[in-house]
Amino acid sequence: MRRIHFILLFLLVLPLHSCQEEGICTGVEVARVKAGFYVRSDGPDRDTILNNVTFYGSLRPDSLIYDSAFNLRELSFPLPNDEKIDVEFNFKVDSLTDIITVYKSSKLVMESFECGFVTHHNLNVLVYQNNIIDTIVVSDPLVNLIDVENIKIYISPAVAVDTAQ
Amino acid sequence: MLRILKYTLALLLLLILLNRPAVGQEAGMRVRGPRIGVDLASLALLYFDPGRMTLTFSADYEAWQDIYPVIEFGYQTVKLEKDIYQYQSNGIFGRLGVDVNLLKYEQTNVYEMFYAGFRYGMSYFTHKANDIVIPDDYFEGISDAYIVENQLNAHWISIVGGVRAELFDNLFMGWSVLANIKLAQVKDTNMVPYNIPGFGKGDRTVSMQINYTIAYRIPTQTYKPRKIIKKKEITAEPESIPLQE
Numbered sequence: 001m002r003r004i005h006f007i008l009l010f011l012l013v014l015p016l017h018s019c020q021e022e023g024i025c026t027g028v029e030v031a032r033v034k035a036g037f038y039v040r041s042d043g044p045d046r047d048t049i050l051n052n053v054t055f056y057g058s059l060r061p062d063s064l065i066y067d068s069a070f071n072l073r074e075l076s077f078p079l080p081n082d083e084k085i086d087v088e089f090n091f092k093v094d095s096l097t098d099i100i101t102v103y104k105s106s107k108l109v110m111e112s113f114e115c116g117f118v119t120h121h122n123l124n125v126l127v128y129q130n131n132i133i134d135t136i137v138v139s140d141p142l143v144n145l146i147d148v149e150n151i152k153i154y155i156s157p158a159v160a161v162d163t164a165q
Numbered sequence: 166m167l168r169i170l171k172y173t174l175a176l177l178l179l180l181i182l183l184n185r186p187a188v189g190q191e192a193g194m195r196v197r198g199p200r201i202g203v204d205l206a207s208l209a210l211l212y213f214d215p216g217r218m219t220l221t222f223s224a225d226y227e228a229w230q231d232i233y234p235v236i237e238f239g240y241q242t243v244k245l246e247k248d249i250y251q252y253q254s255n256g257i258f259g260r261l262g263v264d265v266n267l268l269k270y271e272q273t274n275v276y277e278m279f280y281a282g283f284r285y286g287m288s289y290f291t292h293k294a295n296d297i298v299i300p301d302d303y304f305e306g307i308s309d310a311y312i313v314e315n316q317l318n319a320h321w322i323s324i325v326g327g328v329r330a331e332l333f334d335n336l337f338m339g340w341s342v343l344a345n346i347k348l349a350q351v352k353d354t355n356m357v358p359y360n361i362p363g364f365g366k367g368d369r370t371v372s373m374q375i376n377y378t379i380a381y382r383i384p385t386q387t388y389k390p391r392k393i394i395k396k397k398e399i400t401a402e403p404e405s406i407p408l409q410e
Contacts (some may be wrong), residue, residue: 028300063303080304087304108297108310110356116249117297117310117356 025115031143033102033123035075035151039160040134045152048160049073050093058088058099075153079104079143081119091132093159098129100136104143111145120144126151132159194387195273197227200337202380204239209377216245217360223378230390231266235282241290241362249298256290258363260323273390276331278339284323286345288362291316292353312355319350319361327376335382343374 039048055066055075065077080087083106091098103125111118121143126136134154143150204221211218221239228234236259243254262284268277295311327341347370350361358367365372 030301057304060303065303078301078303081299081301081307082305108299108312108355110294113245113252113359116247117294117299119299 025112028115029111029118029145030078031118031120031145032076032078033121033143033151034147034149035077035153036149037073037075037160038152038154039157040154045154047073048155050155050160052094054090054092056090058090061090074149079106079119079121081106085124091128093132096131096159098132100133101127103127109144118145123150130156132156193273193389195227195230195390196276196335196382196384196387198335198383198385199224199226200380200382202337202378204376204378206340206375206377217241217243219362221363221376223376223380225264225380233264233266233280233282234262235264235284236261237284237363239363241360243292243359245359250294251296252292252294252359254290254292254359256288256362258286258288258290258361260284260286260363262323262325264325264327276329276337278327278329280325280327280329280341282325284325284343286321286323286363287318288320288364289316289318290358290362292356292358294356315353315355317351317353317358319347319364321345321347321364329378329380335384337380337382338378339380340375340377343376345372345374346370347372 037048037050038045050072051070053066053069053072053075054064055077056064066072066075075091077089079102085105086101086103089100089102091100102123104121104123106119106121108117109120110116123138123141123143126138128136132155134156136154137152138150139152140148140150202223202225204219204223207219207221219239219241221237223235223237225233225235238257238259240257241255243252245252262282264278264280264282266278266280268279270277291314293312293314296308297310297312298306298308299310300306323343323345325341325343327339329337329339331337345364347364361367365374
């Protein structure tokens, strides 16, 4: 085989080699719990919206995740990264308040070699009061970076202001 | 590992200097013996991937004419130091297979090869991460998390193609391309391996590799090769013989 064939073949296959490409991390993400608002009905459950919603971690009254929000269809909130198994949140609609306690387990997972690690959570149990909330159902206990609804919060009919179309 | 490579190359150089004419190189006889080599491509790839160092040795033997059982083995270390974590991996790998020389020469003492072959590969390695930093703008972030060392393994098959030329008596150089297909892997639920030793990227099922090998054959014996059948020369068509009634 002529020498030129060797060189051409080598150049052809060289880009196929499994070099580790150094990618770029476009941003550090945090896994968040996604919770939709629903109202039970005789037929299929209907999603609903809430007005004047305030939501924050019980140990962080200085930093509100939602501050008097209107037309809110869902909540999206983070969980602590440490191995502590429970965390409390204050859920306030108008003058009514419910304390939601989330019992969870957490695990470090590598998102990518460029961006590093992220904490994934598994929702074990949710304990709540019933001033605003009728019931909570865990639809997907795994909280990660995928945009999937984790819990359904069924609102008491007396509190639900409007029903989404 | 660099020290091992230096000593290996020094040993090869010593063998070249001590090289003597092939054992019993009589007319019509072919030399064979174990051929020991080292991959030089990994050194060049240090430029592209400085955190990963791989050392690969190979050994083959012309058990039958143009058929070479081969074994390859090596060692790999990975060390990544970033602001948000440190990652380490160490492991060994081995590949077992056979190469078949596709070139046919009339001369029996020509050892250049254009070959194809296959390998079965396996790797045993560990990896871990520490000093993991996870920022959080709401709850408290963490800065000293770690993932304990995990023992993993992987198995794959490879299709190989390459060329090899004899530069001097018993000294060979050549390159080869491997297409690896992963068969099985023990997985870590916390993180994907950065690189599986001997295979390639840890998150891939198929990978490609290039080796550039320098090898020395220790001539231990000669044998009489089988005859290479020459093609018949095309002659003029014979004249047709009329049928007798």
